[in-house]
Amino acid sequence: MICCCATLRAASQQLITMDGYPPQDTARVRWMLTKTRTKHQRPQMPHPPYHxxxxxxxxxxxxxxxxxxxxxxxxxxxxxxxxxxxxxxxxxxxxxxxxxxxxxxxxxxxxxxxxxxxxxxxxxxxxxxxxxxxxxxxxxxxxxxxxxxxxxxxxxxxxxxxxxxxxxxxxxxxxxxxxxxxxxxxxxxxxxxxxxxxxLHQINYYQTRQAYTAIYKPDTVLFAMMRLHQEIMSKIPAQAHDLSEMNVVVKNALDTFYKRESPGIVKRIIPDKNTYDRMFRSYQSFLSPWWQFVLSxxxxxxxxxxxxxxxxxxxxxxxxxxxxxxxxxxxxxxxxxxxxxxxxxxxxxxxxxxxxxxxxxxxxxxxxxxxxxxxxxxxxxxxxxxxx
Missing domain, CATH: 3.40.50.1820 (Alpha/Beta hydrolase fold, catalytic domain)
Structure with a gap:
């Protein structure tokens, strides 16, 4: 299973809840989205005697x-x-x-x-x-x-x-x-x-788009967000090996985003400084050894x-x-x-x-x-x- 930063962002906006796994690496959170814990039957669960x-x-x-x-x-x-x-x-x-x-x-x-x-x-x-x-x-x-x-x-x-x-x-x-x-x-x-x-680079795009579809409407906003995400992801891991390099990649992509998109779309995607700062944090997990390998x-x-x-x-x-x-x-x-x-x-x-x-x-x-x-x-x- 691969979970993208879009899922994390949706969780922060309380659009979904999730079981984090493992807690040390939130970019690899298990994509188990649940609202309640109820007991369900498991008819295939093995029981003794075993043959x-x-x-x-x-x-x-x-x-x-x-x-x-x-x-x-x-x-x-x-x-x-x-x-x-x-x-x-x-x-x-x-x-x-x-x-x-x-x-x-x-x-x-x-x-x-x-x-x-x-x-x-x-x-x-x-x-x-x-x-x-x-x-x-x-x-x-x-x-x-x-x-x-x-x-x-x-x-x-x-x-x-x-x-x-x-x-x-x-x-x-x-x-x-x-x-x-x-x-x-x-x-x-x-x-x-x-x-x-x-x-997994393509899987990240696939899962991110699915998660963003529920958040960003209409399609013009969704397309703008996906362009921004892809501009950042296309630079990882070639240009982002540590935190300072990652921040440069994200900042450059955001600078281009602000110049390219209309004020209305910018406001919809990044409405305040907290969202802007959160954008930087959401990509830091892609510095993990696992992400650095699978993206290439x-x-x-x-x-x-x-x-x-x-x-x-x-x-x-x-x-x-x-x-x-x-x-x-x-x-x-x-x-x-x-x-x-x-x-x-x-x-x-x-x-x-x-x-x-x-x-x-x-x-x-x-x-x-x-x-x-x-x-x-x-x-x-x-x-x-x-x-x-």
Whole structure:
């Protein structure tokens, strides 16, 4: 998940409320927009008795020196089975990928292990039993974490090293091909769900426009605000590496904005000095190592290096990444052993949903759309039978 400064601004104007995550880096706030906390049914939540083994474990990454907390679920009564490592989206997530009262990866692991697939789900950096400093890390660091998990699986006698794959959601969906590009001999297949393959710079534009549409009316005001935002973002990270450089970038963009736009539009967007000052503060979070990396990273460069089979899935109601644009690009990048599907009435978080509005994630009782669970399971088992 990626959350833009527009969401923060909307929250400051009390247009929305949100659960901040992580609190140290507000530009990467989880895009969970809620007004009340009510208890909802979770019919897919796993309950004992479990028909697979569950092993809580810790391991040390040789390349990172970090300790990782994880849970491995393995099928019972099967000697040779595929294994997948789950990769969460943006934010420091626990191993269950707990978002809006749902445990997305616990539900996914339960289904897959019940159908003959071992699953390793791992706490992200600085979460649960995993060490490290999340806010100093980039997507490359997260890829190294996943590679450490794969290498640990390779040391186990109960895991077939030739049948290990990755399943990544959202940002995890672009981490997966990055790992496969790093160590192609260790990855047998990939599943990418809701992956922002067009790049997070474009995703920022997409999400910002959605948030601004609710704030700035008519369209002339919206277009002026988007021009201002893009002028600033186009200079990051090339010209903004520290606070002083960022302030210069924002000031130059604002100077151009004041000269270009009519007094009425200027007054609507920046009505007072407090708003002007807030504009500077809202862009400071883009100085974080993560933002500095993702704003210049093109996922296509790693996707093009992937030679193993890939399953790519989008929901047509995804409002956090543009499914049409991402789907079209991934179709161009894929090789003959890959498959792309667009699932009707599914949101970014894999739930059945006709609107895709992120504020509905918690209220939707189903954690993962059953057709997606079945597709992933069938596809992974098929790859395991074919071999690497």
């Amino acid at each position: 697979y083994t569950i092993e809580d474990c810790t391991f040390t990454g040789k390349k990172t020196g970090l300790t990782y907390g994880a849970t491995l679920t393995r099928p019972i009564g099967i000697k040779r089975f595929p294994t997948v490592v789950l990769i969460s989206g943006t934010g420091s997530q626990d191993r269950d990928y707990t978002v809006s009262g749902h445990k997305f990866f616990w539900v996914l692991a339960d289904y897959l292990s019940n159908h003959g697939i071992a699953v390793l789900r791992v706490d992200d950096r600085s979460t649960g039993k995993t060490t490290g400093i999340f806010n100093r890390s980039t997507t490359v660091d997260f890829a190294k974490d996943v590679l450490c998990a794969v290498e640990w699986l390779n040391t186990r006698k109960d895991i077939d090293p030739g049948r290990i794959g990755l399943i990544g959601h959202s940002e995890g969906g672009i981490v997966a091909p990055m790992v496969a590009a790093m160590a192609p001999e260790k990855i047998s297949f990939l599943v990418m769900i809701g992956a922002p393959v067009i790049g 990273y093109d996922p296509a460069q790693d996707i093009q290096k992937v030679n193993c089979p890939v399953l790519v899935v989008y929901g047509n109601k995804d409002r956090q990444v543009p499914p049409a644009e991402d789907y079209a690009l991934i179709k161009k990048l894929q090789h003959r052993r890959s498959e792309s599907i667009l699932i009707p009435d599914m949101n970014h978080f894999m739930q059945p949903d006709t609107s895709g509005n992120p504020k509905n994630y918690e209220a939707i009782e189903t954690t993962i759309k059953p057709v997606l669970l079945e597709k992933i399971s069938t596809w992974v088992l098929g790859q395991a039978q074919l071999g690497r």
